[in-house]
Structures are given as structure tokens and as C-alpha cells.
Amino acid sequence: MIQLNNIHKTFNTGKPNEVVAINKVNLQINAGEFVVIVGSNGSGKTTLLNLVAGNILPDSGIITIDGNNVTRLPEYKRSKWIARIFQNPLSGTAADLSIIDNFRLAALRTQTKRLSIGKNEQFKRLVRDKIATLGMGLEDKVEQPIGTLSGGQRQALTLLMSVMDTCKILLLDEPTAALDPRSAGNVLRIADGLIKEYHLTAIMVTHNLKDAGNYGSRIIQMGEGTVLKDIAGKEKDSLQQNELYSWFG
Numbered sequence: 341m342i343q344l345n346n347i348h349k350t351f352n353t354g355k356p357n358e359v360v361a362i363n364k365v366n367l368q369i370n371a372g373e374f375v376v377i378v379g380s381n382g383s384g385k386t387t388l389l390n391l392v393a394g395n396i397l398p399d400s401g402i403i404t405i406d407g408n409n410v411t412r413l414p415e416y417k418r419s420k421w422i423a424r425i426f427q428n429p430l431s432g433t434a435a436d437l438s439i440i441d442n443f444r445l446a447a448l449r450t451q452t453k454r455l456s457i458g459k460n461e462q463f464k465r466l467v468r469d470k471i472a473t474l475g476m477g478l479e480d481k482v483e484q485p486i487g488t489l490s491g492g493q494r495q496a497l498t499l500l501m502s503v504m505d506t507c508k509i510l511l512l513d514e515p516t517a518a519l520d521p522r523s524a525g526n527v528l529r530i531a532d533g534l535i536k537e538y539h540l541t542a543i544m545v546t547h548n549l550k551d552a553g554n555y556g557s558r559i560i561q562m563g564e565g566t567v568l569k570d571i572a573g574k575e576k577d578s579l580q581q582n583e584l585y586s587w588f589g
């Protein structure tokens with residue numbers, strides 16, 4: 341469970357360009373929830389993800405993950421709980437290394453529990469089997485440099501890599517913004533499947549209201565650093581697309 345208590349974040353404090361990015365936000369995200377965050381430009385969505393990830397720290401308030409107070413914990417110390425996928429498919433992988441070596445690196449970095457490196461052939465078989473579940477035919481290309489793949493293929497592999505370690509929380513910051521519609525659809529379906537398979541708690545920022553309607557168990561609209569709307573469960577499922585659009589009217 342992720343808990344944000346009275347979280348406040350101001351940038352450029354005391355300067356003419358001072359901006360309150362997150363304004364005393366209280367939020368509880370339960371284990372297994374898939375929260376989609378929407379909101380206009382500058383409403384604080386990415387800052388909220390950054391605060392949860394720990395690459396920026398709040399001015400005040402408390403953040404806990406599974407009951408642990410992580411408020412002052414730097415990003416690398418939170419990585420045992422958190423994996424993060426960015427907009428740019430190039431971030432998070434080493435272009436010149438093969439797919440299999442990227443998986444090896446990821447496994448080493450996180451001392452993954454779900455994927456023990458073990459014997460070379462055994463590791464390769466495991467990774468191949470996992471990649472095959474993506475249904476993209478990439479299992480036969482594991483010796484190919486990952487940089488030779490398309491953005492969508494790379495983003496799918498990055499997702500798979502990130503959830504194969506012990507992380508419980510997946511942060512997705514506009515993960516499909518750089519992809520064509522078909523690849524974006526594939527990547528989102530894969531993300532949704534992995535979130536369910538590994539029982540992850542996920543937070544996804546998106547500007548795509550169609551995706552926001554179709555995915556997730558809860559939707560949050562942010563505005564001026566606050567939570568404007570917070571809808572979950574059946575109410576979220578029955579949310580009509582035009583209603584969602586009207587939030588931005």
C-alpha cells in the first residue's frame with residue numbers, strides 16, 4: 341500500500357517563478373490497484389510519480405510504502421519496491437547489448453528473485469519463454485542488440501524486465517506517448533496483463549482519455565497540484581468516454 345499524507349512540493353521557493361506543484365495531497369493506493377492519473381499540463385502528475393519514486397523529495401508530509409516511512413529515502417533505496425517505465429523506450433535499456441544481456445543486467449541489478457541467473461542455458465530458456473508470452477516473436481531474437489528493435493518492441497521488453505524482479509509497484513509515465521497507435525495498444529495490453537499476473541500496484545500517467553477509460557481500476561484527475569476527482573471500482577468501469585472528456589471541457 342502507498343500512502344501520501346499531506347504531501348506538499350513547491351519548486352523555486354521564494355522566487356518569482358515559484359510554483360506549488362503538489363498542494364497538500366492525501367492519497368491512499370491499495371495493493372493491487374491500477375490507478376490511472378489524468379490532468380492538464382502542469383497539474384502535477386509527473387511530480388506525484390517523482391515523489392513516490394523518490395527522485396524528488398517533498399517539502400512536507402509523509403510517504404509510506406507497505407507501512408515503511410520512505411519520505412526521505414532516495415530513489416535507489418526505494419527500487420526494491422518500485423519499477424518505473426518512462427515515455428522514451430530508449431531509457432532503461434542498453435542499446436548495444438543483446439536482449440538476453442539486457443535481461444542479465446536487469447537480473448543482476450535487482451538481484452531478482454523471480455528470475456535466478458543460474459546456468460546460462462537455463463537463464464536463456466527462461467527469458468525466451470517469458471518473451472514468448474508477449475506474442476511479438478521476439479523470443480527468436482534474443483541475441484540481437486536491443487537497439488535494433490522498434491520502440492514498441494523495446495517498451496514491451498522493458499516492461500517485462502522491470503516486473504521480473506521483486507518490485508511490487510509499477511510507475512508508468514506516459515509509457516505509450518512515443519509509440520504508434522498499434523504498438524501503443526500492444527504495450528498497454530501487455531502492461532495490463534503483467535500487472536494482473538504479478539499482482540502489482542500500478543500508477544499510470546496518461547493524456548490518452550480512451551486508455552484512461554479502458555484501463556485501470558481507479559482514475560484520478562489532478563488539477564493545480566490537487567486531486568480533483570477520484571473514482572474507482574464499478575463507478576470507474578461505468579464511466580463514459582464523453583463524461584471523461586467533459587472533465588477537461
Ligand SMILES: Nc1ncnc2c1ncn2[C@@H]1O[C@H](COP(=O)(O)OP(=O)(O)OP(=O)(O)O)[C@@H](O)[C@H]1O
Binds near residue numbers: 359360379380383384
Ligand atoms: N524540476 C522542476 N523545477 C521547477 N518547476 C517544476 C519542476 N518540475 C515540475 N515543475 C513545475 O511543477 C508543475 C507541475 O509539473 P508536472 O510535470 O508535475 O505536471 P504534469 O501534470 O506532469 O504536466 P504534463 O502533463 O505537461 O507532463 C508545473 O508548473 C511545472 O512547471
